[in-house]
Amino acid sequence: MKKPVPPSGLGHLRITLDAEAYIGPGRADLLEGIERSGSIGAAGKAMGMSYKRAWSLVQALNAGFGAPLVVTSRGGSGQGGAQLTDLGREVLSRYRAMQAATEAAIEDDVAALRRLKSDLSN
Amino acid sequence: MKKPVPPSGLGHLRITLDAEAYIGPGRADLLEGIERSGSIGAAGKAMGMSYKRAWSLVQALNAGFGAPLVVTSRGGSGQGGAQLTDLGREVLSRYRAMQAATEAAIEDDVAALRRLKSDLSN
DNA sequence: TCTCGATATGTCCAAACGGACATATCGAGG
C-alpha cells in the first residue's frame, strides 16, 4: 500500500521521540545533504525532491524538536544557505549510529527471509 | 509529513525484501491479530481499521511474497476465516525477533535523544 | 431453504500528498 523504500540499506528505521518529532532515512539523508552542501535546495535536488518538499521537511524537523536542527540565512553568493546546528549534528549522528546498530542486529534474519522468499520460486 | 506511529515500541522498523515485499509494525500486528482471532475482519477491527483495508494489506503481503502468508476461507460459524501459513508464521516470528533485537540495540540512543529533546524545554 | 458470519469486491467521495510553477524577499558584490 504505502510505497516501499528505495533500497538503501537493509531495514527502514524510523525513530519516534513523540507524535511530533521523528526521524527516518529520508530526513537523515536530507540533514546529511544539508551539512555537506550548505543548502536546502541543493540537498533536496540531490535526493530528487523539490525545494519546497525539502524545505517543508526541515520545517517539520525544527518544529517537531522544538528547536532548530537546521538554521538558514537568505542571500546567495556564499552568504546565504543552511547549516546544521549542534543539535542537528547530534541527532544525525545518533540516528546513523542507531541505523548501523540495527543493521548489524538484523542482517542474519534479513538474509534468512530473503533466502526464504527466493526459495519459493522453485 | 508522513504521519507518525502510535507509540507502540521505540523505533519503527520496516524490513524491505524487495520493492514489492516488505513488512513493518502495522502489517506484523495485523498478522498477529489474524493468528489470534482467526479472522481478517476481527483483526483489522481490533486495530481500528476497516475490513477492506485489512484485506488489502493481506493481499499486498501475499502478492509481495509470491506465496500466501495468510489463507482464507469463506463462511461463518467457525468454518470460515483466515489463518497464517507456515510461511506467515515464520515471517512474523522473524520480524518480531528483528524488532526485539533492534530495540535492544537502540534503546540507549533513543533515551539519549529523548533526554536531549526534553532538556530543550528548560 | 433461511439465516448467520465471514470473505470478496465494487462505487463514491473527502482529505492528504506532493509536483509544477510563480512570486516575493533577502544579502552581498559589482
Add this chain to the structure above:
DNA sequence: CCTCGATATGTCCGTTTGGACATATCGAGA
C-alpha cells in the same frame, strides 16, 4: 541599483489514500 543565488511562500492540480457504504458470495447448521 542591478543581478545573482538562495530562502520563503502561495496557488493550482493530478494522484493517491482510505473511509463509508453497498453488494455479492460462500459454507455450515438450524
